[in-house]
Amino acid sequence: MIEFRNASVVAASSDAVLLAPTTLALSERRVSVIGANGSGKSTLVRLVNGLAMPTTGSVLVNGRDTRRQASSVRHDVGFLFTDPSSQLIMPTAIEDVALSLRRTIRDKGARTTAALTALDEIGLAGHSHVSVHSLSGGQRQLLALAGVLAVNPSILVADEPTTLLDLRWRAHVDALLDALPVQVIEVTHDLDAAERADRTLFLDGGKVVFDGKPSRAVALYRDLMSSRAEGRADA
Amino acid sequence: MLDAFGVYHPRRTPLHLLPPWVKLIGLALSAVAIFILRGPTWTLVGLVASLAVLASTLPPPRPTLRGLWPIALLTVLMGGYQWFRGDRAGAAEFAADFLAVACLALALTTSTRLDDAVSLLSRAFRPLRHRISPDSVGLVFALTARAIPEITTILGDSADAARARGLAKSPQATLVPAAVRTFGWALGVGEAITARGLADDPEPDSDGETPEDTRGNVEYPRRRPA
Ligand SMILES: Nc1ncnc2c1ncn2[C@@H]1O[C@H](COP(=O)(O)OP(=O)(O)OP(=O)(O)O)[C@@H](O)[C@H]1O
Ligand SMILES: [Mg+2]
Numbered sequence: 166m167i168e169f170r171n172a173s174v175v176a177a178s179s180d181a182v183l184l185a186p187t188t189l190a191l192s193e194r195r196v197s198v199i200g201a202n203g204s205g206k207s208t209l210v211r212l213v214n215g216l217a218m219p220t221t222g223s224v225l226v227n228g229r230d231t232r233r234q235a236s237s238v239r240h241d242v243g244f245l246f247t248d249p250s251s252q253l254i255m256p257t258a259i260e261d262v263a264l265s266l267r268r269t270i271r272d273k274g275a276r277t278t279a280a281l282t283a284l285d286e287i288g289l290a291g292h293s294h295v296s297v298h299s300l301s302g303g304q305r306q307l308l309a310l311a312g313v314l315a316v317n318p319s320i321l322v323a324d325e326p327t328t329l330l331d332l333r334w335r336a337h338v339d340a341l342l343d344a345l346p347v348q349v350i351e352v353t354h355d356l357d358a359a360e361r362a363d364r365t366l367f368l369d370g371g372k373v374v375f376d377g378k379p380s381r382a383v384a385l386y387r388d389l390m391s392s393r394a395e396g397r398a399d400a
Numbered sequence: 401m402l403d404a405f406g407v408y409h410p411r412r413t414p415l416h417l418l419p420p421w422v423k424l425i426g427l428a429l430s431a432v433a434i435f436i437l438r439g440p441t442w443t444l445v446g447l448v449a450s451l452a453v454l455a456s457t458l459p460p461p462r463p464t465l466r467g468l469w470p471i472a473l474l475t476v477l478m479g480g481y482q483w484f485r486g487d488r489a490g491a492a493e494f495a496a497d498f499l500a501v502a503c504l505a506l507a508l509t510t511s512t513r514l515d516d517a518v519s520l521l522s523r524a525f526r527p528l529r530h531r532i533s534p535d536s537v538g539l540v541f542a543l544t545a546r547a548i549p550e551i552t553t554i555l556g557d558s559a560d561a562a563r564a565r566g567l568a569k570s571p572q573a574t575l576v577p578a579a580v581r582t583f584g585w586a587l588g589v590g591e592a593i594t595a596r597g598l599a600d601d602p603e604p605d606s607d608g609e610t611p612e613d614t615r616g617n618v619e620y621p622r623r624r625p626a
Contacts, residue, residue, distance in 0.1 A: 239597040240597055246592060252588075
């Protein structure tokens, strides 16, 4: 359960409002977040695992305040980035997943076994000792996901996880995310994926302008985008 | 590009079988010895022995030769600087010594799992744990190892882009975008480290609950992929 209580974000440098005060409770299994470039999607989801802190108000995850219990919130909330190459640190797949497990499993043998299991579950067992550099973009994103899931988060936040992938990998990652037994909050420009959610947040200009049924949110978003495109053509 | 360069390769050479701490101490002692022992004979012995040690780990030949290029270039630049300052014998010796230590460092990284090296460093720094977190020392080591191929790739890409724009002669056209991208990459990594909880203390939060109690109370059924 994720709760926004009047949470807003104001840029420290310029006083620009990146997210207007927002109050929400997200308990749906699949939540998609859509909106134009710069509309505040990343700003909103980064609040969920304490990557960013609200300027006013608060954000609670399973009853914990992201400000006061940041470390335990991060334990509950995994975060998948668009570009896996910044997320992957160790030179081989298995070492990278093991790195995630360092905090929870102190015994090295047990850690390696757990890492191998995590890789196996995502279909990368055959690449466990391969250099991260030699993996394809899609495989790297899977590896990043394995590292996140290895620590058993109850919520996964994904900020455009399929934007850099080709169609085949996109379908594969979509299917994997779909099958996860955890709550998934996904920012996406892929409107088909957005429509498959249980609930959609549509952001514009740093505000949640629609919150509800995915098909309705996507229709509104398409309308807004085409009217802006016409405006630009007229100007 | 730098695919497998300097990365651990599972083999069964004597160096692979040595415990990592022996190798690390060995590297430190050899480096000191190489720079302390002066004179052409010792320099040559050091260089040949180091190359032999590197060869004994059976590194993959192509990526290693390709990967040695930047090191060779650095050696020539630093040696060249001393040459330019008039110390010819010193320049040659310094260059050879530097190359020898680089080869030994490579021998260490190709024969040791980074995970082992990180654990070793974490343990070595444990006595100082009240001042610096031992895990963060290990993490810094891992990140340094990770940054080298990344920055090399970024430099290569930027040089290509500069060439494509017909700016091959201008160093700025390569270096400025490369610096910007490196900075962006570093920011992204920093963010990912935070997101993965790697920067947090391993101790439980002050509320004292174990990680198991912190799971959400909602259980979602597993959906089959389409
Ligand atoms: N530190 C900052 N200072 C000032 N403005 C910022 C800062 N960080 C982000 N912004 C601005 O905040 C706005 C919202 O950014 P955000 O990254 O949340 O957008 P987004 O919806 O994720 O966009 P995209 O689809 O491009 O990823 C953008 O206009 C961005 O330029
Ligand atoms: Mg974004």
